Amino acid sequence: MPAANLAVTPKEETSSAMSFNQVVRSVGFSVRSALGGLVTAAHTGTATAFPAESGYTTGAWxxxxxxxxxxxxxxxxQRAGREACGDEVPACTMTCGGSRERQASGRIHGRAHARFPA
Structure with a gap:
């Protein structure tokens, strides 16, 4: 995942992109862990130490x-990004992360883009 982020991020924005990626991943892991704990705890009876089998099934689903x-x-x-990158070069800078230099070369993430006027 870091390689995919860095491939479309301008050099001057690399640290911000990687930091944002790490925050989103941490929040996702935390939310999923809490949700899994909530589901299995809801399927644990008062007289038992372990959740019922249905708790694990519900957690998996x-x-x-x-x-x-x-x-x-x-x-x-991704679809919105591809649509934005079709005709509008400034929109592509916002959605694809392509810098002026990358767009000037005509290629970002393996796709040809319109070039900036000279």
């Missing part, structure tokens, strides 16, 4: 559902 939502959001954002 909850994780699968949250992953599906995450993938759907990612695909929507």
């Amino acid at each position: 909850t994780g699968a559902a949250s992953m599906a939502v995450t993938v759907a959001i990612d695909l929507l954002l």
Whole structure:
């Protein structure tokens, strides 16, 4: 993942992009851990030390559902980025992270882009 972030991030923004990536990952891990604990705790009876089998199944399906939502959001954002990169070079700078130098070369993330006027 860091290589994918750095491939589209201008050099002067590398530390900010990596820091933001790390914060988002940490929040995601924390939320998923809390959700898993909540689901298994809800399936633990008062007289038992371990959750019922249904608690583990529910936790797994909850994780699968949250992953599906995450993938759907990612695909929507990628689509919006591709649409923005089609005609508008300034929009591509905002959504793709392409610097003027990268756009001047005509390629960002393996895709040809319109060049800035000289």
